[in-house]
Amino acid sequence: MASKTWQEIARAAREHRDQSLAEVKPPLPEIRSEDLPLNVTAIPWKHLSSFEIELTETSPEKLVQSLASGKLTSTEVTNAFLRRAGIAQKLTNCITELLPSRALARAAYLDSYLSIHKTPVGPLHGLPISVKEHAGMQGLGQNAGFVSWWDRTAPEDAHSLQLLWNAGCVFYARTTQPQTLMHLETSNNFYGETVNPYNRSLTSGGSSGGEGALLGMRGSCLGIGSDIGGSIRSPAANNGVYGLRPTSGRLPLSGFAATMMGQEHVLPVMGPLSTTLEGCKLFMRTIIDQKPWLKEPSLVPVPWRTNDQARFGAKNGKKTLKVGVLWNDGVVKPHPPITRALKEVVEKLNTVPDIEIVDWKPYKHDLAWEIIASLYFADGAKEVKEAIAASGEPWRPLSHFIITENKYCKELTVPEVWNLTLQREKYRVEYAQLWNETAVDGDPDTVVDVILCPVGPGAAPPLDHARYWGYTAQWNLLDYPALVFPVSTVDQDKDVVERDYDPMNDQDRWNYELYALDKYVDAPVSLQLVGRRFDDEKVIEALEFIKETAQI
Incomplete structure (x- = not known):
């Protein structure tokens, strides 16, 4: 070498x-x-x-x-x-x-x-x-x-x-x-x-x-x-x-x-x-x-759970798929094509008698990023830096972004790792409580089944510009299953730039200024469904039900 x-x-x-x-x-x-x-x-x-x-x-x-x-x-x-x-x-x-x-x-x-x-x-x-x-x-x-x-x-x-x-x-x-x-x-x-x-x-x-x-x-x-x-x-x-x-x-x-x-x-x-x-x-x-x-005993011995009868559909006159809609994570506002896709999907879901739509309020998603970004490189990215340096190859722009420009990337002591892990667990408990509170009159069968939300703050960004992870890394921190599905493409007539928008912070401003409609010609627009931990099958079956009943 x-x-x-x-x-x-x-x-x-x-x-x-x-x-x-x-x-x-x-x-x-x-x-x-x-x-x-x-x-x-x-x-x-x-x-x-x-x-x-x-x-x-x-x-x-x-x-x-x-x-x-x-x-x-x-x-x-x-x-x-x-x-x-x-x-x-x-x-x-x-x-x-x-x-x-x-x-x-x-x-x-x-x-x-x-x-x-x-x-x-x-x-x-x-x-x-x-x-x-x-x-x-x-x-x-x-x-x-x-x-x-x-x-x-x-x-x-x-x-x-x-x-x-x-x-x-x-x-x-x-x-x-x-x-x-x-x-x-x-x-x-x-x-x-x-x-x-x-x-x-x-x-x-x-x-x-x-x-x-x-x-x-x-x-x-x-x-x-x-x-x-x-x-x-x-x-x-x-x-x-x-x-x-x-x-x-x-x-x-x-x-x-x-x-x-x-x-x-x-x-x-x-x-x-x-x-x-x-x-x-x-x-x-x-x-x-x-x-x-x-063979791999660290895995959870949970079989693939299939249902002989449909998980979702009318039962006793109740709506049996409850979808929480996360329009915005409170940190970076999605570009117009993403918001339009969410609106169009929600409009279709509202026509299905067996689907109930509620708004999902984001909970400290900025804190979630701080925790996970701190835990990604607990060694201060020492191994990554050594692997790059060993050949003398140059750093790619987004390697710089996630490591050298990431204020949370620093070498941690063992107690610091323990403390961040406790913060992670505390955040998971608080988010679980947020989910539990969507129940009606304390009935656990009435909680939100899945969250519908963006996959990112925009369609596929220009090269070297994918700098916001919040809409995906959020669910890694919580360890929730998340399923992406295509919805449409950027529409030159509908997805116009929002003028006079007042950004919430520097990240939001950067994302807002990135959006110029002519950059995104033909770009696919997708969304994701998110479920609670180990609800992998439920997330898939929810999307199957949505596709069948709402024709998405």
Whole structure:
């Protein structure tokens, strides 16, 4: 490592990626980046066959049905996704490497198994799944966005990948992540910036931004991300797909690479991004049904809880889905497209007899950020700084933002960590009480079921400008499950700038001044549903009910 400069290592990484793309057959088309429009989502249609387009735009839940029945082969589906992922890379810079040889060998095995045994390997038989790079794959690199970690390899597949493999999936693509893994964007010194397929001047989000862009391009239908402050939800929202931040302890995390591994005061989670809500549900159920806590005892032994009867619907004349609406967190006001989307969704929900809408009052969200931002880097970011310095690579702008410009980032003593952990627990108790107080006449069955709120203070921001984490990190501190879903896109006629707005603080002023409508052409607009701890299934079922009854 010492004999090579960071530039030489980065060049080797890009050459490795390009070589993996060159192995895709038939060869991928040449695409000149200087000739690209801002919105590149339609370009794959020019270069793929109608059959490849049909396969890659089919939902994961329908693909697994066709694969299990033999209507489709895993080989043809894998080939289609390899080609579309390769094109997505050329358009958005979202891939660290494709895995054509591995993936097609696995697909051939699965096709043979189905032909011989007349039964699928498991519930994901033949389904291609993309993987954020810091999830370990045996024998492959695992750099977590640091140039100095380029030569690190995973000794085995991450636990979650083992379970997905047992269920019959095909791993075919690895996706980009940012330096430090602590950006709501995706940029590093290996590959540069991963951009948004709907508007290449905007970010794809982060830190699972490669997954977000790949799914937005339909180069994947189901992918693996991780989240410690919004890293699944930001990319899902920015690229118009679904993403779930589960409660910690539901899904296995062993085998992922990052600095500060072992810290327990802000627990990261892994989870799905998908082109459909059912894809997220399929992912969760498939892993949890295999009882991952038997191998990873830190996990909570809670089975995936399904209901024979619908959880929501009319019962005894009562409304049975109660939605609290958080319009504003009291720190940074959302941009006009986000507020409009909230209003439009609420208007639709108000037409459904079995849904009750109430306003949710934010509770000290500024304090929540102070606590979590202090706990993120309890070592003063020493490990992160050392990992960057080891190769001599430059700091990315958002690495500076979250570390050197973060007034809460400082080395803590053990008693200081204990004190902040107590503050975290006190805040969780107070927020739980706020939730309990939504009950009518003390009836626990009448509390708010889910909170509907923004995913961020705006649509996907311009590159290097995702500087407000409050709408996502809030739920990491509370350890609440949060599910992102697409709603609309920025509307040039409706989403006009609010004139003469008086910002609440410096962060709010920065966000307000960032909004200029012409920046956000074609940007997806998404929202999130949030539930109480371990209400992961309830959050999914609430969105299913909302989509069915309110047609969202």
